[in-house]
Amino acid sequence: MITRAVEETDAQAWTRMRHLLWPDEDRAELASDVASYFAGTSKFIVAAFIALDDSGVLVGFLELGLRPYAEGCIASPVPHVEGWLVLEQARGRGVGRSLISAAEGWATAHGYRELTSDGLLGNELGYRAHIGAGFVEVERLIAFHKTLHGDGPVN
Numbered sequence: 001m002i003t004r005a006v007e008e009t010d011a012q013a014w015t016r017m018r019h020l021l022w023p024d025e026d027r028a029e030l031a032s033d034v035a036s037y038f039a040g041t042s043k044f045i046v047a048a049f050i051a052l053d054d055s056g057v058l059v060g061f062l063e064l065g066l067r068p069y070a071e072g073c074i075a076s077p078v079p080h081v082e083g084w085l086v087l088e089q090a091r092g093r094g095v096g097r098s099l100i101s102a103a104e105g106w107a108t109a110h111g112y113r114e115l116t117s118d119g120l121l122g123n124e125l126g127y128r129a130h131i132g133a134g135f136v137e138v139e140r141l142i143a144f145h146k147t148l149h150g151d152g153p154v155n
Helices: 008-021 027-039 095-109 124-132
Strands: 002-005 047-052 058-067 078-086
Touching: 002 095, 008 027, 008 047, 008 058, 008 078, 047 095, 058 095, 078 095, 095 124
Parallel strands: none
Antiparallel strands: 002 047, 047 058, 058 078
């Protein structure tokens, strides 16, 4: 297995992987995010890594962003795992840990001392992957939403 920073030649495969992680997102928008990353104009992705199996097939990716605040952190900004996916057939072989290790390397090389991530409460597989990669749970959160009706101002 090889884990490395994404390269422009990975753009299509990386975009396909992003769609697997975020199937409800617009494919064109996912591709646009990748294009902006390579153009150096991305507002969200500061680093991205891929994992290739021994035959050179993409089996996982990880994207880092910088957040001004993250639960449990002292520093600001903090590198945050915005997207992390390992294909089912490659799970349990250290691919996820290898991607996290690449993210840690990037973060420490850029002077950061913390790395954060998050996941949905019901995502037990993601929870176990984070714990297995050395993350410590610091908080649980339930998000609420309410649609408002009326003639008030829209902000």
